[in-house]
Amino acid sequence: MHKVAAFYQFLPLPDAAGMVEPYRAFCARLDLRGTMLIAPEGINGTLAGPPAAIDEFAAALQDGRVVAPAFTRLELKFSTAETAHFDRLKIRLKREIITFGQDECDPLRQVGTYVSAQDWNALITDPEVVVVDTRNDFEVSMGRFQGAVNPGLTSFSEFADFVEQRLSNRQKTKIAMYCTGGIRCEKASSYMLAKGFSEIYHLRGGILRYLEDIPEAESLWQGDCFVFDRRVALGHGLVAHPEAIVPGVPVDKT
Structure with a gap:
């Protein structure tokens, strides 16, 4: 049995480049596989x-034992897998830990209001x-929350265009957003606040936290949650559904 850790935190890292080799050596010693991205704005992996x-x-x-700083507000989720679903270890220096490409977006300065999994149903049924x-x-095609708007993105960097084209006249509307693990919403909510939207909410820990914490009988989630590895998709309780193949979508085996 293998254990999987999905994690991120936005935190200023002035020496992001200097963190790569210490973490690569540490993870190699532990025989870990997968991907960890390090950027001046934080970590994601x-x-x-x-x-x-x-x-x-x-x-x-x-606790910062490998190299400072300590990530004391880490968004961290664990799951299990029967077999190893990454082939190798990649520790990479990047400009952003999730590519968005908009200067107005700064999660280190402002983000939307976090909503717990337990409070999410009440919000989205308003x-x-x-x-x-x-x-x-393609991720939305596998599963979504009831009534959610699908922006039709081929990449997250297109989200700013979606906001401009379809939401620019709704700056006073309450908007609740969600993503797989929470990181995309940090950037999306920061961008929308910078553009003058006043009430932006996002699901803390994303779909994965919701599927982990909310009983299926109470859930408003429909379908599976796509993940970029050999598990392919996760359902309630973070149970893997590797048979849920999406044609034309590459799976990261690392």
Whole structure:
């Protein structure tokens, strides 16, 4: 049995380049596989390995034992897999930990209002709220929350165009957005606030946290949640559905 850690945190990292090799060596020693992105704005990744090794890695991120700083507000989710679903380890220096490409977007300065999984249903069933899925179109095709708007994206960097073309006249409307693990909503909400939207809410921990915390009988989620590895899709309780293949979509085996 392998343990999987999906994690991110926005935090200023003046020496992001200097963190790459220490984390590469540490993860290699633990025999972890997957991808970790390091940028001046923070970290983002999904790693898998023996349960004890993943636990040690998560603890090291949060206490700064590998290299400062400590990621004390890490958004971290665990799941399990029967087999290893990454082939190798990649620790990479990037300009952004999730590519958006808009200077107005700064999650280190402002983001929308976080909504817990437990409070999410009440928010999205409010008739005054517009629910927006910030993921790519093929991801939405596998599953979404009831009534959510699909922006029809082929990449997250197109979200700014969607806002301009379809939401620019709704700056006073309550907007609730969600994504796989929460990171895309950090950037999307920051961008929308910078553009004058006043009430932006987003699901803390994303779909994965919701599927983990909310019983299926109470859930408003329909379908599966696509993930970019050999698990392919996750359902309630983060149960893997590897048979849920989406034609034409590459799976990251790392």
